[in-house]
Amino acid sequence: MKVQLKWKSENNDENLLQVTDxxxxxxxxxxxxxxxxxxxQDKAVSRDHASVTFTPQGVFIMDTSSNGIQxxxxxxxxxxxxxxxxxxxxxxxxxxxxxxxxxxxxSDKGSQVSDHNITATHIFPSTKIxxxxxxxxxxxxxxxxxxxxxxxxxxMNSIFEHVTEIVHQQGGTVKDxxxxxxxxxxxxxxxxxxxxxxxxxxxxxxxxxxINKMLLTEDxxxxxxxxxxxxxxxNVTLSNYRLRSSDLAVVGDSTNLAFRLCDKANKELPAPxxxxxxxxxxxxxxxAVSELGEVATKGREGKERVYTLENLE
Numbered sequence: 001m002k003v004q005l006k007w008k009s010e011n012n013d014e015n016l017l018q019v020t021d022x023x024x025x026x027x028x029x030x031x032x033x034x035x036x037x038x039x040x041q042d043k044a045v046s047r048d049h050a051s052v053t054f055t056p057q058g059v060f061i062m063d064t065s066s067n068g069i070q071x072x073x074x075x076x077x078x079x080x081x082x083x084x085x086x087x088x089x090x091x092x093x094x095x096x097x098x099x100x101x102x103x104x105x106x107s108d109k110g111s112q113v114s115d116h117n118i119t120a121t122h123i124f125p126s127t128k129i130x131x132x133x134x135x136x137x138x139x140x141x142x143x144x145x146x147x148x149x150x151x152x153x154x155x156m157n158s159i160f161e162h163v164t165e166i167v168h169q170q171g172g173t174v175k176d177x178x179x180x181x182x183x184x185x186x187x188x189x190x191x192x193x194x195x196x197x198x199x200x201x202x203x204x205x206x207x208x209x210x211i212n213k214m215l216l217t218e219d220x221x222x223x224x225x226x227x228x229x230x231x232x233x234x235n236v237t238l239s240n241y242r243l244r245s246s247d248l249a250v251v252g253d254s255t256n257l258a259f260r261l262c263d264k265a266n267k268e269l270p271a272p273x274x275x276x277x278x279x280x281x282x283x284x285x286x287x288a289v290s291e292l293g294e295v296a297t298k299g300r301e302g303k304e305r306v307y308t309l310e311n312l313e
Contacts, residue, residue: 002102003054005038007095019059025050025092026065030173031238033126044093047168052084052099059084059101067093129188130250131200131233131279132258133172135163135207138226138266140180147221155222156180162214163207170203171196175250181262185250188233197233197282201309204229204273205287209313230262232276253300254278260297261306269295271308280307 003019017023017038026049029037040049046065053060060081063069069076070091076082084090086101137143137159144152160182164174167184176183186200208229215223234254254276261274269292280289288310294303 003059004100004102005052005090005097006100007038007097010041019052019054022051022053024048025052025090025097028173031175033238038097040092040095042093042095045095049092050090052090053081059099061090065092126238127235128190128238129192129233130185130236130238130252130254131188131197131231132236132250132255133167133184133186133200133204134230134258134262135182135184135204136228136262136265137180138228143222143225151219155218158214159211159227162210166203166206166210170199170206172200172203183250183255183259185236185255187238192233192282194282194286197279198286200231201273201275201279201283201287204231205309205312208272212313226266227272228262228265228267229273230258230260230265231273231279232257232261233279233282234276257297257300257304260300261304263298264295264306269306269308272312273309275307275309277305277307 005017005019005023007015009015015038017035021036023036023038024032025038025040026047027040027042027045028047029039030047044067046067049063049065049067050069051062051064053062061069061071061076061084062081063076071082071084071088073089073091084099084101086099088099090097090099137156160177163182163184167174167182170186172184172186174182174184184200184203186196188196208227211227215225232254234252234257236250236252236255238250257276261276265274266272271292274292275283275289283289289307290310292306292308294305296303
């Protein structure tokens with residue numbers, strides 16, 4: 001059996017995309033490779049709006065959006081897997097995508113295609129320039145020893161909400177929430193972009209200022225909490241180890257460097273936000289930076305000249 005999705009682009013060109021395992025549909029589909037995504041440039045479309053999955057049990061669509069989708073003019077419930085049939089029409093905002101299911105000779109005879117052949121994931125890693133950002137809460141382990149877990153959770157959840165909202169406003173992608181840390185990144189593409197690097201650094205500055213204001217209204221036990229940010233720009237390999245976008249892999253020295261610089265921010269270095277030299281060079285014409293000197297980073301050879309953002313509140 002062969003499954004493909006058919007739609008027309010803005011200039012009325014016809015497009016076909018074969019579904020071998022999963023296809024992501026949305027405004028950006030962060031983490032999904034080109035051969036496994038359909039991009040719809042529409043403000044009403046979520047970054048990750050829906051996914052179509054080909055399984056041994058059939059072809060299913062899941063709505064992961066805030067504005068919803070329709071199948072054959074019937075709105076489907078968010079989070080539910082809905083079985084698709086040949087000829088079904090998926091409506092996402094003004095875009096209509098038709099499902100085509102083509103039975104091969106073996107399917108007509110009732111023969112079974114193995115699970116392995118249907119669900120095999122073909123990974124096509126891509127190398128891009130990104131600016132990585134890591135945010136970490138200082139003294140988190142001590143905090144969890146002194147404060148009830150539900151209060152710690154509520155506090156951390158508030159911080160994560162602030163950080164995530166700002167990252168999305170600045171065009172970034174949140175990759176992971178790891179305990180007391182958040183890892184996000186901004187894709188430049190194949191060429192360095194001062195605008196993209198500036199968006200990442202602006203995101204860190206806004207987070208710093210907003211969270212500091214939030215801390216003033218918190219219970220005194222949280223008011224002395226400090227946070228650190230590390231930002232680094234460089235080449236990484238983006239891919240999916242498995243099918244889900246949450247399994248996105250971001251692998252590269254710049255990613256490791258961002259984590260290492262975050263470890264030093266507001267600890268070894270007297271600054272809450274620490275930038276690598278490549279990031280500082282990209283943003284120096286739009287954001288004020290000052291040099292912090294050279295530092296050694298764990299597990300990496302040599303030293304990195306680092307900088308911080310000025311004019312933080």
